[in-house]
Amino acid sequence: TAVDKGADFANYFCTYAFLYHQKEMLSDRVRMDAYFNAIFQNKHHFHGKTVLDVGTGSGILAIWSAQAGARKVYAVEATKMSEHARELVKANNFQNVVEVIEGSMEDVTLPEKVDVIISEWMGYFLLRESMFDSVICARDRWLKPTGVMYPSHARMWLAPIRSGLVDKKKSDYEGAMDDWFCFLNETRNCYGVDTSVLTKSFSEEQRKYYLQTSLWNNLHPNQVIGTTAIVKEIDCMTATINDILNVNASIAPSITAENTRLCGFSGWFDVHFRGSMENPAQSEIELTTAPSVDHSTHWGQQVFLLHPPIHVSVGDDLIVNFSMNRTKENHRLMEVELSCEIRQSSGKLLPPFRNKFYME
Amino acid sequence: TAVDKGADFANYFCTYAFLYHQKEMLSDRVRMDAYFNAIFQNKHHFHGKTVLDVGTGSGILAIWSAQAGARKVYAVEATKMSEHARELVKANNFQNVVEVIEGSMEDVTLPEKVDVIISEWMGYFLLRESMFDSVICARDRWLKPTGVMYPSHARMWLAPIRSGLVDKKKSDYEGAMDDWFCFLNETRNCYGVDTSVLTKSFSEEQRKYYLQTSLWNNLHPNQVIGTTAIVKEIDCMTATINDILNVNASIAPSITAENTRLCGFSGWFDVHFRGSMENPAQSEIELTTAPSVDHSTHWGQQVFLLHPPIHVSVGDDLIVNFSMNRTKENHRLMEVELSCEIRQSSGKLLPPFRNKFYME
Numbered sequence A, B: 001t002a003v004d005k006g007a008d009f010a011n012y013f014c015t016y017a018f019l020y021h022q023k024e025m026l027s028d029r030v031r032m033d034a035y036f037n038a039i040f041q042n043k044h045h046f047h048g049k050t051v052l053d054v055g056t057g058s059g060i061l062a063i064w065s066a067q068a069g070a071r072k073v074y075a076v077e078a079t080k081m082s083e084h085a086r087e088l089v090k091a092n093n094f095q096n097v098v099e100v101i102e103g104s105m106e107d108v109t110l111p112e113k114v115d116v117i118i119s120e121w122m123g124y125f126l127l128r129e130s131m132f133d134s135v136i137c138a139r140d141r142w143l144k145p146t147g148v149m150y151p152s153h154a155r156m157w158l159a160p161i162r163s164g165l166v167d168k169k170k171s172d173y174e175g176a177m178d179d180w181f182c183f184l185n186e187t188r189n190c191y192g193v194d195t196s197v198l199t200k201s202f203s204e205e206q207r208k209y210y211l212q213t214s215l216w217n218n219l220h221p222n223q224v225i226g227t228t229a230i231v232k233e234i235d236c237m238t239a240t241i242n243d244i245l246n247v248n249a250s251i252a253p254s255i256t257a258e259n260t261r262l263c264g265f266s267g268w269f270d271v272h273f274r275g276s277m278e279n280p281a282q283s284e285i286e287l288t289t290a291p292s293v294d295h296s297t298h299w300g301q302q303v304f305l306l307h308p309p310i311h312v313s314v315g316d317d318l319i320v321n322f323s324m325n326r327t328k329e330n331h332r333l334m335e336v337e338l339s340c341e342i343r344q345s346s347g348k349l350l351p352p353f354r355n356k357f358y359m360e
Ligand SMILES: Nc1ncnc2c1ncn2[C@@H]1O[C@H](CSCC[C@H](N)C(=O)O)[C@@H](O)[C@H]1O
Pocket: A013, A016, A017, A025, A026, A054, A055, A056, A057, A058, A059, A060, A061, A076, A077, A078, A079, A081, A103, A104, A105, A106, A119, A120, A121, A131, A134
């Protein structure tokens, strides 16, 4: 599982080198408020302390840490965004506190251990991008035994949902297949080559693209049609890479909406800033990416659609087995398997089903 | 200039591994007709001969070569599309003629030299993707001295144009900057960090994205407002990589439209199938990607916009210096410099200007 650094840069890091992309994150008020409050309502964690910001991007968390009184902040960034971070630090007069270091966290050497590791490492549905690996690596090498992690805890949630996307994606898929059959005829009639042998592969490719790829969505809370459950809890102080390689959970949500369609499941996450057991936060802050009318985030939720949707109603009970793994080709992308059994409130069991999804 | 293979695959090859993408090329009637006619109207080049198809993709050109009577076809493809090519070859009963080889052309060893090299290697504005490098490499290693190249010649064209895109892109850019200033205020007021030092870099990033990136466009012929000129001619039999690393040309187009705006320049290409001097085509075929109402291609044209556009009219003469180079970061992408002087029909000289563009 050696990572090709050139490919990893082309696939992953390169987007972070654009101010446009950093600005999108800096414009996410829910995200910004959470980190801002976490820092400034817990100044005792920062005052006079040394801080490491893993993946500093524009430098925002490093500057806030300095504003909260940090003695020294190491701000590590893999991309050329480090140069802008350095400019921003200087323009805000913290060049004596914040040291921006361009490099991969994994390769960087610091002159000392730190009291706080702060990082905004969360990807879609928490684990996409696998950036927490770099935070774990930083923690194990550079956090003092008495140190604290910002954030300190993270959780993944899953819930049954309804969504019109299920019809949209189905018809996109069918359109692509109609197109294929026209193409097939044309290629045979005009160009003398029979491509029908590829129909199965084409249809699999298109199914994967339209039906089996999880989607970014900003759900309305009333699209959640059942109870929500936690599929993963992470203690950022103790989690190992092994702990986050796979997520496996069996949950039993109940349908809480009357006569509706189970169109799929949605996943989101929250993180908490609680400090450590020995050195707790004065004010605990939560950052949640749950469906919300007024507090949506750039992460939105990930949606895993079921084709076809299934009629359900209040009191139907589900048993869902959820499993998420990294793909073989790219350790920053995920494959998800969802199997589901439905016991209707009448007691009738529907045939179980199993679906595979790609989080690209 | 060593190429990182992992990054090259992530950036370039990966898209070709999708049937969807191959299908798009196979649905381009202009492209298909040209290769189809080139092969079937020149069967003497194929009958009983050995053929190498560089980058066979779905295998279409290899199968046509076999249908035209080739004794043996080597069909080389870098991506997993090779497996579909193999299926297609088999389904069309040419498994005894066409041998599909998965690998980079640069790494592949053939058991013999060939009579024909066929390839569809053309990218946007001909040279984007730099795939002709691989064809040159194949030719120098595997073409018999008596062999022929399919296509045999290629040309790049440039013409002055008008286009409403110039206004669209300008307003997109201005919208992005308006957004930036809102963001700047919000970040200062709500989060106590002054990001104004990044304004220049953000504006440069956005200028590059909106104003200096060449665009794909399917131009109407009446958007061409002047004479068109050739900026590069390639003889596929003799061209070296050195010959195609840069394109430099000085051209002098005249405006042929009355009272209009010079909004920029457009580039396109054509290729010809003429066989070789010793073994000419019986029927010469042309594939052109020039602006056309009825015969547009998936290549469209590349458009290089001028901000602001300039008022011109019939009889105005331009002197344009065009130069195109590969980017340092990615040898498959191009940078273009266009400088221009306008002598109005009245004799008045407008101040010269110079623009840089990225073909991404
Ligand atoms: N292993 C690693 N080493 C250094 N930087 C990394 C990294 N993995 C990810 N990054 C960087 O981490 C950043 C995550 S985005 C968060 C940026 C900033 N901390 C903010 O909160 O606004 C990106 O800029 C990315 O380039």
